[in-house]
Amino acid sequence: MARMKFLCDAERCIECQACVTACKNEHEVPWGVNRRRVIVMDDGMPGEKSVSVACMHCTDAPCAAVCPVDCFYTTADGIVLHDKDLCIGCGYCFYACPFGAPQYPKQTAFGVRGKMDKCTFCAGGPEDAHSEAELTKYGTNRIAEGKLPLCAEMCSTKALLAGDGDVVADIYRQRVMRRGGRPQTWGWQAAYGAA
Amino acid sequence: MPYKSMLLALAVGALALTACDSGVTVHEPGVYKGKKDESATKEAADRRAEPLRERALLAHTDR
Numbered sequence: 347m348a349r350m351k352f353l354c355d356a357e358r359c360i361e362c363q364a365c366v367t368a369c370k371n372e373h374e375v376p377w378g379v380n381r382r383r384v385i386v387m388d389d390g391m392p393g394e395k396s397v398s399v400a401c402m403h404c405t406d407a408p409c410a411a412v413c414p415v416d417c418f419y420t421t422a423d424g425i426v427l428h429d430k431d432l433c434i435g436c437g438y439c440f441y442a443c444p445f446g447a448p449q450y451p452k453q454t455a456f457g458v459r460g461k462m463d464k465c466t467f468c469a470g471g472p473e474d475a476h477s478e479a480e481l482t483k484y485g486t487n488r489i490a491e492g493k494l495p496l497c498a499e500m501c502s503t504k505a506l507l508a509g510d511g512d513v514v515a516d517i518y519r520q521r522v523m524r525r526g527g528r529p530q531t532w533g534w535q536a537a538y539g540a541a
Numbered sequence: 542m543p544y545k546s547m548l549l550a551l552a553v554g555a556l557a558l559t560a561c562d563s564g565v566t567v568h569e570p571g572v573y574k575g576k577k578d579e580s581a582t583k584e585a586a587d588r589r590a591e592p593l594r595e596r597a598l599l600a601h602t603d604r
Contacts, residue, residue, distance in 0.1 A: 422586035429575025492592035509597030
């Protein structure tokens with residue numbers, strides 16, 4: 347059984363933010379909500395690295411574990427989705443998520459949160475595929491059309507990979523072998539310098 | 542006498558209520574409560590697995 351995963355190749359990401367823009371445009375994400383963000387490490391320093399981050403569709407998702415109304419579910423191929431009709435906008439999932447994936451539209455003054463919004467791996471939600479309700483609440487459903495998330499498909503440097511974890515890992519492993527070494531964002535050399 | 546019969550009726554009533562169905566679950570923690578998603582099933586995932594695999598190889602492989 348496939349398990350859908352994202353992987354961002356930090357050696358290739360050029361912080362163009364095209365994945366962020368593509369996601370917002372494809373799903374008509376409201377202002378103030380970013381389902382995907384590009385995080386820059388050591389900004390302006392030699393060896394600066396960028397990583398595109400969204401919901402990582404965790405196998406044992408902490409957002410689902412803390413949800414008081416149990417609005418999360420995981421598809422058979424590992425995509426973590428939620429039902430906005432059940433969500434009460436409590437914010438527990440935001441605090442539980444290590445990636446800051448859950449986002450809330452600001453609906454009124456005084457910080458009142460709307461229904462939680464997050465990356466759906468372009469798989470929509472529990473509404474009927476391609477229905478108006480699904481489009482309005484969750485965005486487009488590319489997975490039902492046999493397409494991968496748009497952020498990954500349109501990445502100009504092919505830094506952002508999406509799909510079955512086995513395929514993604516295989517593509518990344520081949521890249522690393524071709525480069526002749528593992529990326530040094532982390533690891534012995536990054537931590538202790540070249541010996 | 543009416544007091545004793547009232548007590549007896551209350552005791553019988555209380556005992557009868559204990560026989561009510563205890564199989565009712567008000568809340569099952571950790572179980573999804575929302576609408577059923579047909580595309581979340583194993584069959585649906587199996588159907589789209591191969592096209593998505595081919596798509597990933599096509600989209601992510603260097604040209």
